[in-house]
Amino acid sequence: MKRFILRRVGYALLSLVVLSATIFVFVRLTGDPSVLLVEPGASKADIDAIRADLGLDRPLLVQYALFVKGLLKADFGRSFYYRTPVLELYLERLPNSLMLAVVAMAFSLVIGIPSGIIAAMRVNSGWDGAGKVFALLGLSMPSFWVGLLMILFFSVYLGWLPSSGSGTPLHILMPAFALGWYFAAAHMRLTRSSMLEVLGSEYIKLARLKGLPETLVICKHAFKNALIPVLTLAGINLVLMINVAVVVETVFAWPGVGRLFYEGIAFRDFPVVQTSIILSGTMIVAVNLAVDLLYAVIDPRIRYER
Amino acid sequence: MNGSRAAALTVAWRLASFRSRLEGLPAFPIVILGTLALLAIFADFIAPHDPQVGLLGERFRPPAWQAGGSTAHLLGTDHVGRDVLSRLIFGARISMTVGFTAVIFAGVVGTTLGILAGYLGGWVDQVIMRVTDAWLALPALTFAIFLAAIVGPSASNIVIIMALVYWTRYARVVRGEVLSLKERDYVRLAIVAGCSKRTIMKRHILPNVVNSSIVLATLMLGVVIVTEAALSFLGVGVPPPQPAWGLMLADGKKGLMAGYWWLTVLPGLCIMLMVLSANLLGDWLRVKLDPQLRQL
Numbered sequence: 001m002k003r004f005i006l007r008r009v010g011y012a013l014l015s016l017v018v019l020s021a022t023i024f025v026f027v028r029l030t031g032d033p034s035v036l037l038v039e040p041g042a043s044k045a046d047i048d049a050i051r052a053d054l055g056l057d058r059p060l061l062v063q064y065a066l067f068v069k070g071l072l073k074a075d076f077g078r079s080f081y082y083r084t085p086v087l088e089l090y091l092e093r094l095p096n097s098l099m100l101a102v103v104a105m106a107f108s109l110v111i112g113i114p115s116g117i118i119a120a121m122r123v124n125s126g127w128d129g130a131g132k133v134f135a136l137l138g139l140s141m142p143s144f145w146v147g148l149l150m151i152l153f154f155s156v157y158l159g160w161l162p163s164s165g166s167g168t169p170l171h172i173l174m175p176a177f178a179l180g181w182y183f184a185a186a187h188m189r190l191t192r193s194s195m196l197e198v199l200g201s202e203y204i205k206l207a208r209l210k211g212l213p214e215t216l217v218i219c220k221h222a223f224k225n226a227l228i229p230v231l232t233l234a235g236i237n238l239v240l241m242i243n244v245a246v247v248v249e250t251v252f253a254w255p256g257v258g259r260l261f262y263e264g265i266a267f268r269d270f271p272v273v274q275t276s277i278i279l280s281g282t283m284i285v286a287v288n289l290a291v292d293l294l295y296a297v298i299d300p301r302i303r304y305e306r
Numbered sequence: 307m308n309g310s311r312a313a314a315l316t317v318a319w320r321l322a323s324f325r326s327r328l329e330g331l332p333a334f335p336i337v338i339l340g341t342l343a344l345l346a347i348f349a350d351f352i353a354p355h356d357p358q359v360g361l362l363g364e365r366f367r368p369p370a371w372q373a374g375g376s377t378a379h380l381l382g383t384d385h386v387g388r389d390v391l392s393r394l395i396f397g398a399r400i401s402m403t404v405g406f407t408a409v410i411f412a413g414v415v416g417t418t419l420g421i422l423a424g425y426l427g428g429w430v431d432q433v434i435m436r437v438t439d440a441w442l443a444l445p446a447l448t449f450a451i452f453l454a455a456i457v458g459p460s461a462s463n464i465v466i467i468m469a470l471v472y473w474t475r476y477a478r479v480v481r482g483e484v485l486s487l488k489e490r491d492y493v494r495l496a497i498v499a500g501c502s503k504r505t506i507m508k509r510h511i512l513p514n515v516v517n518s519s520i521v522l523a524t525l526m527l528g529v530v531i532v533t534e535a536a537l538s539f540l541g542v543g544v545p546p547p548q549p550a551w552g553l554m555l556a557d558g559k560k561g562l563m564a565g566y567w568w569l570t571v572l573p574g575l576c577i578m579l580m581v582l583s584a585n586l587l588g589d590w591l592r593v594k595l596d597p598q599l600r601q602l
Contacts, residue, residue, distance in 0.1 A: 011439060018440035026456050140582040142532045144539055145574035148555065148562065156565050163563065243445045247536050251559075261448070265455040265542060277452040285443045 004296055012289040019281040023274060024067050028060075071278065077271035081263070086275040090257060094242075096166065097256030100179065100249070101241035103172050105234060107180035108187050113230065116191025120199065120226075121218065131188060138185025144247040147178035151251070164253035175252040179245055183237050190233055195226040232291065239287040243280040332590050335583035342580060346399040353392035354380070357549040360387030366561055369568050382568045385560045390568060393549035394576055400550045401580060404461055405531045408468035409523045412530075415469060416476025417512075417519045423477065424484025425507050435481065441474045450533055454542040461544050464537060468530050476522055483515045517595045525588035528581040535577050551577050 070076075076086040119131035154174060155163035162171050198204060199222055207221045208214075246258035253259065257276060264272030345352060364387035368375040375382060381391040423434035453467045487493065488511065496506050537543030538552030546553055551573040558569030 011436070012443075014436055015440035015443040018437060019444055023452075026453060029457075136582060136585060137578075140528065140585055141578050142535055142574070142581075144536065145555065145570075145577065148559070148570045148574065151562060152565070152567055152570055156563060240445070244447050246448060246451060247539060250540060261451070262540060265451070265540070273452060273455060277448060280448050281444050284445050288443050 001296070005293060008289055008292050008296075012285050015285045016282060019278065019285075020068060020071060021064070023277065024064055027274075028063075076275040076278075079264075079269055079272050081267045081269045081272070086271050089260060089272065090275060090279060093255060093257045093260050096254065097242045097245060097249075097258065100172060100176055100245060100254060100256055101238050103176035104180035104183070104241055104245075105238050107177050108183035108237075109230075109234060111180070111184040112187030113191050113227070116188040116230075117195055117218065117223070117226075119188070119192045120195035121214075123196065128192075131192065135185040135189050138182055138188075141181070142247075143178050143182050144251050146181050147174060147248050147251040150174045150178060164251075166253075166255055171252075171254075175245075175248050175254050178251070179241055179248045183241065186237070187230055187234065191226065191230050194229045195222060198222045198226040232294075236287055236291055239283055243284060332586055335587040335590075338579050338583040339587065342398045342576075342583075343402060345395050346402040349395045349399050353389075353395045354378075355389035355392040357388065357392045357396040358547045360384070360389070362387050366564070366566055368566070381572060382566075384554070384557055384569055388549075390554075390572060393554055394551070394572060396549040397551045397554060397573065397576065398580075400461065400544055400548060401531055401534065401577070404464055404468070404534050404544070405527050405580075405584075408465045408472070408530045408534075409526050411465060411469035412473040412526065413476055413519050413523045416473035417480050417515065419473070420477040420480025421484055421507050421511055421515065424481040425488055425503070425511055431481075434477065438474045438477045442478070446471050447533060447536060451537060451540060451542055454537050459542050459545040461548070464534055464543055468533060471533075472526055472530065475526065476519055479518055479522055480515050483518055484511055487511055487514055521588060521592045521595055524584060524591050527584040527588070531577065531581055531584070 074087060076090075078084065079086050079089055082089055115131050115134065119128045122128055150161075151163045151174065154161040161174055162168070163174075165171055204217060204222055207217045212221075242257065244258075245254075245256055246261055248254070249256045249258035250262045257280070260272060261276040261280075263269065264276060360383065364379070364383050365385060367379050367383040367387075369382045369390075370377050370380045372382075379389050379391070381389075381394065383389055384393070419434050419438070423431040423438075450467050450471045453470065454464065457463045457467070493506060493510055496510050501509075534543055534550070535552030535555070538550040539556045541556065543552055544550035546557075554573040555570065558566070558573065561569045
């Protein structure tokens with residue numbers, strides 16, 4: 001077990017090294033990074049100061065070490081636009097992103113789980129077919145387009161919901177639905193297949209032999225076990241949602257970390273862009289690690305697999 | 307003489323087996339993708355107007371069937387008076403080119419690395435797979451946006467970025483296949499016959515993993531097209547005034563609150579149809595070409 005944990009933590013660290021190295025290399029590939037790091041309209045002296053600060057005249061490896069050292073000290077620099085430390089900005093926006101992700105997750109589970117169960121109960125029926133079409137559409141309609149269509153329908157034609165911004169509970173409905181849409185399809189697919197697997201198992205046969213009504217078999221016996229993989233995926237997806245919400249947040253002007261990232265790009269605010277990608281990557285690597293370890297605790301077979 | 311006859315027979319046999327493989331080909335995705343491909347190739351002849359130049363006097367014209375629309379602009383015009391239909395047609399060219407080249411590019415890189423890792427094993431395998439795992443752990447869309455923002459918007463940069471972000475999925479699958487392939491008797495025979503590692507990988511392994519790569523590539527096509535649209539929508543993808551569908555959606559936002567629905571609905575519909583077709587075709591190919599991959 002100890003070896004397994006060490007191994008997985010090692011992989012996670014390696015992921016972070018690859019992430020930081022890629023960012024480092026790309027920033028330098030495209031020319032002089034001091035141009036990116038300096039504020040637009042800065043003087044020659046400012047540029048030279050940044051260049052000395054980054055150690056651009058020193059060997060690449062030394063530069064990389066300096067870069068990593070800065071990251072480890074959580075020193076992400078200051079935003080050009082807001083003139084405050086980037087980390088503060090990010091943490092300020094994070095609760096908004098989390099709220100959006102939680103509501104989006106609720107949408108995706110409320111849609112995905114029941115439809116997945118119905119599809120599994122009536123395999124190859126009209127319901128199952130409808131479910132398949134829904135899953136395909138979910139995977140084929142880009143979330144930002146879903147968002148734009150909703151604005152068109154609910155804000156412009158019906159005038160029921162605010163088209164952008166935040167503040168009231170009504171503001172969160174459309175972005176959350178647009179974000180949850182894609183995940184609803186994924187959750188539906190997984191619920192269906194996991195339910196089918198559980199329904200084929202011995203203890204369900206026994207429950208049926210006992211003469212339990214089908215609703216009870218499904219709701220009481222199959223439901224709980226079928227839900228385990230779905231909830232695991234939902235846990236991973238929650239973190240993923242925070243990080244893929246960039247486009248949806250942009251469409252609805254939702255003040256989350258995705259919007260911050262986009263503003264960073266739009267305003268050429270490089271420290272914000274770089275920090276966003278680093279933190280987002282770290283978050284995802286951490287969640288993958290947590291899931292791996294959790295699985296190893298639950299299922300001993302994984303521990304011994306090399 | 308004999309040789310060429312044998313070759314002709316092989317070709318005939320291959321054609322026959324190819325034809326039998328095409329049985330049950332789903333019509334919907336083929337029709338959609340075929341139409342889009344034709345539009346993309348012959349865009350210059352089909353499109354009624356220049357996609358990049360508009361008349362400011364013709365701004366926000368609705369589609370022909372709505373009040374105020376005219377047959378000169380069948381699907382209306384956008385915020386600078388460019389013809390939407392023409393832009394959609396030329397947009398097909400951009401989506402198709404970016405989608406296919408990115409998928410092929412990623413496929414070549416990923417398949418090559420997957421074969422090398424799987425066949426050579428040892429430290430080569432370790433290095434390649436560790437990098438693959440590390441890469442897979444990163445958020446693809448955010449990473450693509452980041453790279454695009456740094457290297458600057460252009461269609462060719464997008465292709466390179468997509469290849470960089472998505473090659474890992476091929477490497478994973480292909481390596482797994484190679485691991486089982488290299489234990490097969492014909493590979494052992496080839497080793498005994500004195501083939502070099504290079505020859506074995508090229509002549510004996512590669513043809514057997516190509517199917518999986520093609521299936522993956524088809525499924526990835528949808529992902530790549532959505533990513534490209536998202537990048538263009540955010541302004542870090544294909545640069546304006548080129549008529550990329552994602553870019554059209556971004557422009558369409560300007561007329562959204564005024565209810566100019568065609569600028570939002572139509573480009574998205576094109577993206578959806580293309581992605582849907584790619585997914586349907588990929589699912590069909592997966593079952594048809596590679597029964598082993600069904601469990602994936």
